[in-house]
Amino acid sequence: MPGEKLDIRKYVAIISIIILLVMTVLDVSLVNVALPVIGTEFQVSESATVWIVTIYQLIIVMLLLPLASIGDQYSYKRNFIIGLVVFTVGSGLCALSQNFIMLLISRGIQAIGAAGVMSVNVALTRTIYPRSILGRGLALNAMFISIATAAGPSLAGWIMSISTWHWLFLINLPFGIIAFFIGIKTLPKNPNPPADPHLDWKGSFLNILFFGLLFYSLGNITEPGFTLVSVIMLAIALIIGFVYVRKEFRSKRPMFPIDLFRIRLYSTSILTSTSSFIAQNLTMIALPFLFLSVLKFSELNTGLVMTPWPLATMIISPLAARWIEKHNAAFTAAFGMTLFMIGLVSLVLIPVNANEWDIIWRMAICGIGFGFFQTPNNIVMVMATPVERTGAAGGMQSTARLTGQTFGSTLVSIIFALVVSVKQSVSICLWVALGFAIVACVFSIDRGKQIIKGKVTL
Numbered sequence: 001m002p003g004e005k006l007d008i009r010k011y012v013a014i015i016s017i018i019i020l021l022v023m024t025v026l027d028v029s030l031v032n033v034a035l036p037v038i039g040t041e042f043q044v045s046e047s048a049t050v051w052i053v054t055i056y057q058l059i060i061v062m063l064l065l066p067l068a069s070i071g072d073q074y075s076y077k078r079n080f081i082i083g084l085v086v087f088t089v090g091s092g093l094c095a096l097s098q099n100f101i102m103l104l105i106s107r108g109i110q111a112i113g114a115a116g117v118m119s120v121n122v123a124l125t126r127t128i129y130p131r132s133i134l135g136r137g138l139a140l141n142a143m144f145i146s147i148a149t150a151a152g153p154s155l156a157g158w159i160m161s162i163s164t165w166h167w168l169f170l171i172n173l174p175f176g177i178i179a180f181f182i183g184i185k186t187l188p189k190n191p192n193p194p195a196d197p198h199l200d201w202k203g204s205f206l207n208i209l210f211f212g213l214l215f216y217s218l219g220n221i222t223e224p225g226f227t228l229v230s231v232i233m234l235a236i237a238l239i240i241g242f243v244y245v246r247k248e249f250r251s252k253r254p255m256f257p258i259d260l261f262r263i264r265l266y267s268t269s270i271l272t273s274t275s276s277f278i279a280q281n282l283t284m285i286a287l288p289f290l291f292l293s294v295l296k297f298s299e300l301n302t303g304l305v306m307t308p309w310p311l312a313t314m315i316i317s318p319l320a321a322r323w324i325e326k327h328n329a330a331f332t333a334a335f336g337m338t339l340f341m342i343g344l345v346s347l348v349l350i351p352v353n354a355n356e357w358d359i360i361w362r363m364a365i366c367g368i369g370f371g372f373f374q375t376p377n378n379i380v381m382v383m384a385t386p387v388e389r390t391g392a393a394g395g396m397q398s399t400a401r402l403t404g405q406t407f408g409s410t411l412v413s414i415i416f417a418l419v420v421s422v423k424q425s426v427s428i429c430l431w432v433a434l435g436f437a438i439v440a441c442v443f444s445i446d447r448g449k450q451i452i453k454g455k456v457t458l
Contacts, residue, residue: 009186010128016183017124018144019175020084024114025148030156034165042100055104059111061402062212066204067119068395069255076120077187083116088176094169122394126382127188139321139375143314191387203255206244213237215406222413257392260385265450269381272443274404279436281408286429293422295354305359309367316371329376330447336372337441343369344434380447
């Protein structure tokens with residue numbers, strides 16, 4: 001039957017989305033491992049080398065919402081395909097870079113492509129999967145992200161042991177070509193395109209300025225000699241943000257989704273997501289300092305004890321997706337966040353003479369909790385919004401994640417700058433992470449009550 005043929009095409013289409021998800025996630029973890037080698041080859045300082053990562057993340061967060069708006073009004077498929085091509089070309093240019101400036105420019109091109117893909121990833125997933133099993137689709141994405149996160153450092157080490165850092169970018173090329181041919185033939189069109197699409201240039205400009213200044217200032221606020229400049233930039237960002245939000249209130253189809261924030265379930269979901277990623281990044285960035293400096297683990301053992309977290313999330317995410325097909329997704333997210341909180345408390349109570357196994361089971365609890373939280377949280381967030389605004393909802397979801405991760409890393413920098421003892425600093429980071437996890441848990445319980453009262457159907 002024709003309908004069945006179309007369904008098969010849709011399911012095949014998800015392969016291109018998964019390939020790009022893995023590529024963009026792997027790209028971050030692969031490059032992180034190679035930073036010292038690249039810095040030495042181009043003879044630049046450590047602080048300058050970090051810009052290889054910073055410029056990538058900064059450009060993505062600046063472009064997510066404008067590109068999500070373009071996807072909503074024109075074509076998710078077009079956004080994805082163009083983003084895929086730009087990302088793949090950017091990867092090739094990174095590999096061909098002859099100097100540090102060329103590498104930074106190439107990373108910027110890569111980031112533009114990654115933003116195009118990430119801005120419509122959720123929207124395409126919602127379009128491809130039937131409503132009844134959308135959770136499985138989101139869980140599949142989460143599982144492959146976890147696989148890429150867990151495998152990234154080991155894969156980078158293996159590649160660099162047999163070749164040069166250039167191959168960390170070159171491996172994107174064949175996968176990008178495969179994803180292109182699959183995507184261009186099978187990705188679906190927008191289900192309900194607007195009759196009068198238009199691009200809000202002023203809103204896009206304000207969005208780019210706001211998020212660019214905000215995240216740049218936050219990322220550098222603890223740098224010696226740069227604090228005052230960062231504070232001034234942060235103040236300017238907040239003023240631009242105020243003007244931007246006021247403008248969006250008057251917009252019929254706002255780029256910054258003010259209309260969606262009027263949906264209580266959606267707004268609490270965004271706050272939940274942001275809080276959870278603040279907690280996650282506070283923990284994941286602080287713990288290696290404890291393992292290396294206090295417990296005196298080797299770099300290899302530190303990597304091994306960090307792995308159970310993404311590994312457990314990878315295993316649990318599909319199970320959580322099946323569970324929420326018949327049970328309250330928000331309460332499942334609350335259960336997951338409770339497990340995550342238990343894991344955090346166990347990490348705070350790590351004894352000074354702990355060995356690797358003492359760490360592994362604690363990290364596994366955190367990973368299991370996050371696995372039970374992540375997919376249910378995403379499904380509540382997506383299903384709380386109208387289908388025609390899925391692009392904006394997905395773009396805001398990615399923005400919430402990046403905002404949480406940035407605030408988390410900034411808080412780690414501030415705490416380590418204010419507290420001399422490494423052990424104390426890590427302990428404070430974990431307690432602060434626990435506070436944000438509690439916020440996420442409370443919001444999830446509130447969302448569960450809203451679903452029970454019939455205010456929304458998932």
